[in-house]
Amino acid sequence: MNRGERFLEWLEALKGKKAWRPARAALRRSLAFPPGAYPKAMPYVEPFIWEADRERNEQEAHYLEEREAYYLVAALYALKDGAHQKGRTLARALREKARESDSVEKRFRALLDADRDQIAFRLRRAVALVEGGLDFAQLLDDLLEWFEFKGLRVRARWAREFYGTEASEEEKEKEVEA
DSSP states (O other): OOHHHHHHHHHHHHHTSTTHHHHHHHHHHGGGSSTTOOGGGHHHHHHHHHHHHTTSOTTSTTHHHHHHHHHHHHHHHHHTTTOBOTTOOHHHHHHHHHTTOTHHHHHHHHHHTOOTTTHHHHHHHHHHHOOSOBOHHHHHHHHHHHHHHTTHHHHHHHHHHHHTOOOOHHHHHHHHHO
């Protein structure tokens, strides 16, 4: 099980508890702050990060970026009220929405052009456009890769998914190997 799937399980378990309502409110409110900077969201994400950190060295180069990715996905999950739909990536969901509105493609291109400082804001706007659920486990994995590798492979895959050309099986295997 990859990190995205484990984190989704964590969020699903939280959603099933009595604490979901205040957690959802705190996580949604955290979207107004840099990821990981809103103290009221910390009780809902830090226990997972602490457990994940026990499995690896906390001094890795991308630790802070990974932490921000967890907070951002938790907040977006709360924004969509936990509407998870396995296999429905953000790019595919935006493609569906683009059939209704021409401005969606403009937002999608802005998302692809986002740099490190803009990604949280642009993701929030993109996710808010989408109706229905998203694959939040895949979104976390995409963000973790985005932060580690400047998003080059993720941007290419998102563009293929949005513009309608799926990756060949050979390309998918190369992405898994990398």
